Amino acid sequence: MFENIYNQIYYIGIQTMRYSKRFFKWLWALILKPIKMIGTLVFTVLILIDKFALKTFHESVTELKKLITDAQGVSDKIAEAKTESKGKFFKKIAGYVKKAYFRYKKAFLYVLNIALPVMSLVFLINVATAWSDTTFALEVNYNDKTIGYVQSEAVYKEARELAYDRLDVSATSSVVTDDGTEAELIGDADYKIKAVKLSQINNASEICDKLIENSDSKITNACGIYIDNNFVCAVKNETDALSVFDNILAEHETDEENAVVSFVEDIKYVQGLYPDNERTVKDASYLSEKLNSKKSEARYYTVQAGDTVSQIAQKFDMTSSQIFNLNPELKENIYIGQKILLSNEVNFLRVQITKTETRKVEVPYKTVEVKTDKLYVGDKKTITKGVNGVVEVTELVTYVDGVRVSTKEVSRTTISDPVDKKVQVGTKKNSYSSGAVVSGGGRLLWPTVGAYSISSGYGRRSFGDGWHAGIDIVRPGGSTGCTVVASEAGTVTFAGWYGSGGNTVIIKHSGGLSTMYCHMRNGSLRVYTGQRVVRGQAIGQIGATGYVTGAHLHYEVKVNGRNVNPMNYLKR
Numbered sequence: 001m002f003e004n005i006y007n008q009i010y011y012i013g014i015q016t017m018r019y020s021k022r023f024f025k026w027l028w029a030l031i032l033k034p035i036k037m038i039g040t041l042v043f044t045v046l047i048l049i050d051k052f053a054l055k056t057f058h059e060s061v062t063e064l065k066k067l068i069t070d071a072q073g074v075s076d077k078i079a080e081a082k083t084e085s086k087g088k089f090f091k092k093i094a095g096y097v098k099k100a101y102f103r104y105k106k107a108f109l110y111v112l113n114i115a116l117p118v119m120s121l122v123f124l125i126n127v128a129t130a131w132s133d134t135t136f137a138l139e140v141n142y143n144d145k146t147i148g149y150v151q152s153e154a155v156y157k158e159a160r161e162l163a164y165d166r167l168d169v170s171a172t173s174s175v176v177t178d179d180g181t182e183a184e185l186i187g188d189a190d191y192k193i194k195a196v197k198l199s200q201i202n203n204a205s206e207i208c209d210k211l212i213e214n215s216d217s218k219i220t221n222a223c224g225i226y227i228d229n230n231f232v233c234a235v236k237n238e239t240d241a242l243s244v245f246d247n248i249l250a251e252h253e254t255d256e257e258n259a260v261v262s263f264v265e266d267i268k269y270v271q272g273l274y275p276d277n278e279r280t281v282k283d284a285s286y287l288s289e290k291l292n293s294k295k296s297e298a299r300y301y302t303v304q305a306g307d308t309v310s311q312i313a314q315k316f317d318m319t320s321s322q323i324f325n326l327n328p329e330l331k332e333n334i335y336i337g338q339k340i341l342l343s344n345e346v347n348f349l350r351v352q353i354t355k356t357e358t359r360k361v362e363v364p365y366k367t368v369e370v371k372t373d374k375l376y377v378g379d380k381k382t383i384t385k386g387v388n389g390v391v392e393v394t395e396l397v398t399y400v401d402g403v404r405v406s407t408k409e410v411s412r413t414t415i416s417d418p419v420d421k422k423v424q425v426g427t428k429k430n431s432y433s434s435g436a437v438v439s440g441g442g443r444l445l446w447p448t449v450g451a452y453s454i455s456s457g458y459g460r461r462s463f464g465d466g467w468h469a470g471i472d473i474v475r476p477g478g479s480t481g482c483t484v485v486a487s488e489a490g491t492v493t494f495a496g497w498y499g500s501g502g503n504t505v506i507i508k509h510s511g512g513l514s515t516m517y518c519h520m521r522n523g524s525l526r527v528y529t530g531q532r533v534v535r536g537q538a539i540g541q542i543g544a545t546g547y548v549t550g551a552h553l554h555y556e557v558k559v560n561g562r563n564v565n566p567m568n569y570l571k572r
């Protein structure tokens with residue numbers, strides 16, 4: 001079997017090689033044909049050019065030889081003509097030139113046809129090269145001296161401002177001239193439009209150096225430190241200056257890999273000429289002290305939703321007293337968008353740290369209501385508890401001098417989805433819930449069994465002062481023990497001791513209705529808070545607990561939290 005497989009593979013290999021050779025032979029023939037045609041064409045063109053060039057060269061050499069021979073003869077004749085008069089001499093020269101032109105006209109034409117195009121091409125190349133490196137600029141003349149070339153007048157004005165900074169003088173500074181008049185320390189310049197090379201164009205810093213050179217100050221080469229384009233000082237040793245800035249950043253370095261530490265302000269190092277005096281050129285120690293100092297600048301915080309004075313104070317490592325001292329007009333009741341002064345000074349050089357932070361955030365669940373006729377109108381029952389979801393939020397946070405100033409969300413990853421809270425909402429109608437509770441509807445069950453006398457009605461009392469929010473129901477003989485029942489189905493919201501009300505039960509019904517039962521007998525309560533009760537269910541007994549003068553049931557009815565006359569809703 002293996003021998004048969006080997007033979008088959010060998011046969012396939014032989015056939016593959018055979019057909020591959022045929023294919024490459026065909027492909028080579030296909031490619032070679034156009035190559036041969038192109039080669040033949042190029043060879044033909046070269047032959048033609050070569051023949052023309054050889055012919056032209058041969059004719060030119062022949063004519064040149066004749067010209068040299070004739071020139072030698074003419075030279076001898078011109079030497080003889082010098083002995084004659086000037087008129088005859090120039091006449092002979094003109095005749096020789098005319099003869100030479102007509103005799104060697106063909107050679108002259110060959111020379112002109114070749115030389116003129118070559119000379120024109122060379123001329124055009126030189127012109128293009130010259131103009132590509134040439135531009136129009138303003139020649140700056142200051143104090144009758146050319147100090148450079150600028151592309152616009154704005155460059156000179158910028159240079160003048162730089163010079164004022166370096167000289168540590170204001171733009172209004174002046175000098176007294178020889179005639180006793182005041183003039184600008186650095187005045188305006190005169191300008192001329194000129195074509196110059198691109199390499200001759202100067203920037204503001206270079207023009208600034210020239211202005212300082214022409215001032216009366218002693219100058220030196222130094223490195224100027226500019227913060228937000230404001231001159232701070234110059235240092236002779238740039239390395240020392242850089243080390244000062246590096247040390248400030250090093251103090252704020254963290255172990256967090258993703259943290260980037262930098263300066264808030266824009267810092268520039270400008271190498272150039274500066275007045276060599278104590279006001280301008282400083283050492284590294286002065287620079288370090290300056291950068292670590294404070295500067296006057298008000299810093300405010302804008303009140304956000306949910307902020308309090310104490311929270312703001314804690315956020316910025318302050319006390320509430322400090323905030324109130326800085327803001328005398330401030331009150332405890334702050335409002336969104338209000339500006340609160342935090343400080344009257346800030347660091348001269350501020351450091352910002354940008355890093356990514358990850359935190360978990362809860363996603364609130366939704367409440368879904370499911371209608372059911374197993375519950376009364378106004379009643380609800382939770383069948384599934386809601387669970388908040390959790391997402392992991394990654395943010396790019398920026399701190400300036402330790403204070404969080406900005407936050408930008410980068411990404412968020414869901415850890416767990418929220419679970420909806422499902423609540424059953426009752427649709428079953430009570431005897432009084434066919435609409436709003438109507439006065440005199442008689443929909444509530446009388447709250448006592450065997451006790452129907454009212455000792456004190458609803459409203460202003462006939463004795464003493466005060467308002468009676470319910471009715472007092474007493475048993476014949478004023479004894480205790482009579483059963484108290486729920487006037488309507490509902491949920492017990494309170495069952496226990498209720499201050500002056502003694503043993504009290506409060507039941508919440510649907511439609512915004514609630515009932516209260518007070519002064520019930522000790523140990524008689526038969527319900528508990530949260531219990532669902534039905535209409536007519538026993539909840540206790542008439543007693544004399546709390547602030548009473550005798551045994552009775554104090555009974556109240558409320559609609560939407562407001563007391564109403566129970567007699568308008570009771571049915572006896």
